[in-house]
Amino acid sequence: MSLQGIRQLDLEFGPDRVRRNVVLAPYTTFKIGGPTDIFFEALTVDELERSIRIARATNLNYFLLGVGANILVGDRGFRGLVIRNCARGISVDAVNGLLRAESGAIFYPDVIEAAVSAGLQGIEHYVGIPSTVGGALWQNLHFLSPPPERERTMFIEEVLESAELLTEEGDRITAGVDYFNFGYDYSILHDRRDVVLTASFRLTPGSVEQMRHTIEANLEWRAERHPPLDSEPSAGSIFQKIEGMGAGRLIDQAGLKGTRIGGAEITRRHANIMINRGGATAADVLALIFLAQQAVREKFGVELRPEISFIGDFDPPSGKESRRTEDDEPD
Numbered sequence: 001m002s003l004q005g006i007r008q009l010d011l012e013f014g015p016d017r018v019r020r021n022v023v024l025a026p027y028t029t030f031k032i033g034g035p036t037d038i039f040f041e042a043l044t045v046d047e048l049e050r051s052i053r054i055a056r057a058t059n060l061n062y063f064l065l066g067v068g069a070n071i072l073v074g075d076r077g078f079r080g081l082v083i084r085n086c087a088r089g090i091s092v093d094a095v096n097g098l099l100r101a102e103s104g105a106i107f108y109p110d111v112i113e114a115a116v117s118a119g120l121q122g123i124e125h126y127v128g129i130p131s132t133v134g135g136a137l138w139q140n141l142h143f144l145s146p147p148p149e150r151e152r153t154m155f156i157e158e159v160l161e162s163a164e165l166l167t168e169e170g171d172r173i174t175a176g177v178d179y180f181n182f183g184y185d186y187s188i189l190h191d192r193r194d195v196v197l198t199a200s201f202r203l204t205p206g207s208v209e210q211m212r213h214t215i216e217a218n219l220e221w222r223a224e225r226h227p228p229l230d231s232e233p234s235a236g237s238i239f240q241k242i243e244g245m246g247a248g249r250l251i252d253q254a255g256l257k258g259t260r261i262g263g264a265e266i267t268r269r270h271a272n273i274m275i276n277r278g279g280a281t282a283a284d285v286l287a288l289i290f291l292a293q294q295a296v297r298e299k300f301g302v303e304l305r306p307e308i309s310f311i312g313d314f315d316p317p318s319g320k321e322s323r324r325t326e327d328d329e330p331d
C-alpha cells in the first residue's frame with residue numbers, strides 16, 4: 001500500500017479525518033462488507049478532487065463510494081482508500097429550469113425535494129431510490145414513467161444537461177450528455193475512471209400538485225413490490241434485466257423465492273432482490289448468486305449476469321446449506 005499517499009492525505013486533511021480500518025458495512029445499503037484500510041469523507045467537491053488526485057499521484061488504490069446502493073463489499077474488506085462522497089450542495093435556478101448538484105448530493109429526498117419545491121419537474125419519478133448524483137450518472141438511474149400508463153422506462157440521461165468531471169487523465173472538463181454514452185444500467189463511467197464532481201439537470205416548470213401525486217404513487221408502487229431498506233437491507237436488483245423475460249421471473253420460476261443461505265435470502269417480495277436477514281456475509285450473498293445462476297442456467301439455459309459491482313476482497317461463497325424460509329407463506 002502507498003504509505004506516501006496516506007501520509008499526504010494526513011497532511012492535507014488532518015489525521016483525524018483520514019481514518020484507519022473502518023468497517024464498510026454501515027456505509028452500504030446491504031449492510032455487508034469488511035474494513036477498508038483507509039476511509040475519508042470528502043465534504044466538498046474540492047476535497048473530493050484533492051483526495052482523488054493524491055490517491056492517483058501516489059498510486060494508492062482507491063474506490064469512490066456514494067451511498068453504496070449498487071455494490072457488494074467483500075468480507076475481507078478493501079485494501080487501500082475508500083473515499084465516501086459527502087459533497088452534497090444543491091442550487092436551483094428556477095427561472096432557467098436548471099438544478100446543479102454536487103455529486104455526493106442524495107437524490108431522494110434532497111435533490112428531488114429541491115426541484116419539486118421550486119416547481120421543477122423531470123426527476124420526481126426517481127423517489128425512493130437510494131443514490132447519490134454521481135451513482136445515478138454511473139448507472140443511468142431509471143424508473144417507470146408516471147401512472148396510470150407507466151408505459152416506458154425513464155432514464156436520468158433524459159434530464160442531464162452537463163456534468164463537471166475530473167477525467168481519468170486528470171483534466172477538469174464539462175461534459176455534455178453524449179460524452180456518457182448512456183445505456184441501460186450503463187455509462188462511460190463503467191469503463192473510464194472519470195469522477196463526476198457536479199451535475200446540472202435541465203428541468204421544466206410543472207404543477208407541484210401533480211409532482212406530489214407522482215411521488216406518492218411511486219412510493220406506494222415501491223412499497224408494494226420492494227423490501228423496505230431499513231428492516232430488510234439490500235442492494236436492489238442483483239441481476240441485469242433480461243429483455244422480454246425478467247431475471248426475477250426466471251428465478252421465481254426456478255422455485256427459488258424465499259431461499260436462504262446463511263443470513264442472505266432471495267426475498268419473496270421480488271425474486272431479483274436478495275436481502276440481509278441479519279448477519280449476512282458477502283460469502284452468503286455470493287453463494288446465493290451462484291445458486292440462482294446455476295438453477296436458471298439448468299432450467300432455462302439463460303445466464304444471469306450480476307448488475308451490482310463487487311468491491312474489495314472476498315472469501316469463497318459460504319458452504320452453508322440453502323433452505324427455504326418457514327416464516328413466509330409460499331406464493
Ligand SMILES: Cc1cc2nc3c(=O)[nH]c(=O)nc-3n(C[C@H](O)[C@H](O)[C@H](O)COP(=O)(O)OP(=O)(O)OC[C@H]3O[C@@H](n4cnc5c(N)ncnc54)[C@H](O)[C@@H]3O)c2cc1C
Nearest residue numbers: 066067068069070131132134135136138141142196235236
Ligand atoms: C432498494 C433499492 C432500490 C433500487 N431501485 C433502483 C431503481 O429503481 N432504478 C435504478 O436505476 N437503480 C435502483 N437501485 C440501484 C441504486 O440505487 C443505483 O444504482 C444508484 O444510482 C447507486 O448510487 P450510489 O450513490 O449508491 O452508488 P454506489 O453504489 O456507492 O457506487 C456505484 C458505482 O458508482 C460509482 N460512483 C459513485 N459516485 C461516483 C462519482 N461521483 N463519479 C464517478 N463514479 C461514481 C462508484 O465508484 C461505483 O462504481 C436500487 C437500489 C436499492 C438498494
